[in-house]
Amino acid sequence: MPKLTFAMNVTVDGYIAAPGDDLGWSGGEGPDSSPGDELFQWWSDRVAATGLSLYGRKLWEEMSSHWPTADEQPGATPAVIEFARRWRDMPKVVFSSTIDQVGWNTRLVTGDAVTEITRLKAADAGPMDVGGATLAAAAMRAGLIDEYVLVTHPVLVGGGTPFFAALDSWVNLCLVETRTFPGGVVLTRYETR
Numbered sequence: 001m002p003k004l005t006f007a008m009n010v011t012v013d014g015y016i017a018a019p020g021d022d023l024g025w026s027g028g029e030g031p032d033s034s035p036g037d038e039l040f041q042w043w044s045d046r047v048a049a050t051g052l053s054l055y056g057r058k059l060w061e062e063m064s065s066h067w068p069t070a071d072e073q074p075g076a077t078p079a080v081i082e083f084a085r086r087w088r089d090m091p092k093v094v095f096s097s098t099i100d101q102v103g104w105n106t107r108l109v110t111g112d113a114v115t116e117i118t119r120l121k122a123a124d125a126g127p128m129d130v131g132g133a134t135l136a137a138a139a140m141r142a143g144l145i146d147e148y149v150l151v152t153h154p155v156l157v158g159g160g161t162p163f164f165a166a167l168d169s170w171v172n173l174c175l176v177e178t179r180t181f182p183g184g185v186v187l188t189r190y191e192t193r
Contacts, residue, residue: 001121004054004128006136007046007149010163011156016133018157021058025155027183037079039151039181044083047090051126054117056135057096060106063087068104093120095135114142137165147191148173154184 008016009026017023027039047053055063070076071084092106095113102108109116117139120128130136130145139145150163173190180186 002051002124002126002128003146004117004121004130004139004144005147005149006130006139006145007147007151008131008136008163009151009153011153011160013156013158014163015157015160016163017161019160021161022157023062025157026153036182039183039185040079040083042181042187044079044086046129047083047086049127050090050129052120052128053090053092054120054128054130054135054139055092055094056132057094057099058134059132060092060094060096060099060102064102064104091125113138114144117144118142133161133163133165140165140171141167143171145192147176147189149187149189151181152186152188 009023010016011018011025018025027036067084067087069084071081073080076084088104090105092102092104093109093116094102094106095109095116097110099108113135117130121144130139136145172193174193175188176191177189178187
């Protein structure tokens with residue numbers, strides 16, 4: 001069965017977005033913004049290695065508003081061009097009952113997310129990533145996430161959208177990787193036991 005990973009940028013106090021869905025603390029998009037090239041390349045390589053990416057509506061709208069044409073923008077660096085192409089080519093599923101159209105190698109699912117994620121895991125679609133707080137929370141509560149990757153930025157935002165959902169029971173984790181990036185960003189990767 002393929003591994004389902006929840007990987008996101010997160011603040012030290014545990015948020016993937018500050019109040020008002022503000023992502024400014026994460027360094028923006030592209031390798032020219034803090035924390036820099038090394039972390040941006042790590043995210044790009046992750047996209048290249050992902051067999052299927054599962055998106056909630058909000059994260060889909062954020063990503064699809066920028067990356068489909070990022071490589072065509074004036075001044076696009078080779079790293080941005082590479083990421084944009086990888087992102088467009090990566091198979092994606094968007095879970096939403098409020099949008100009716102998706103593009104860029106993407107399929108829309110309007111039904112029950114947990115049922116569909118369970119089906120996709122059984123179909124062995126390769127390594128899968130799940131992104132977006134609401135979708136990831138549903139997968140967390142259903143016990144479908146096999147790996148958590150927190151890319152922790154050295155900032156406190158005091159509130160917003162939490163990385164972890166409220167759970168009905170404990171989930172024991174095993175630390176399998178740590179890595180430090182420039183700017184004090186720390187990656188920690190945990191597998192479920």
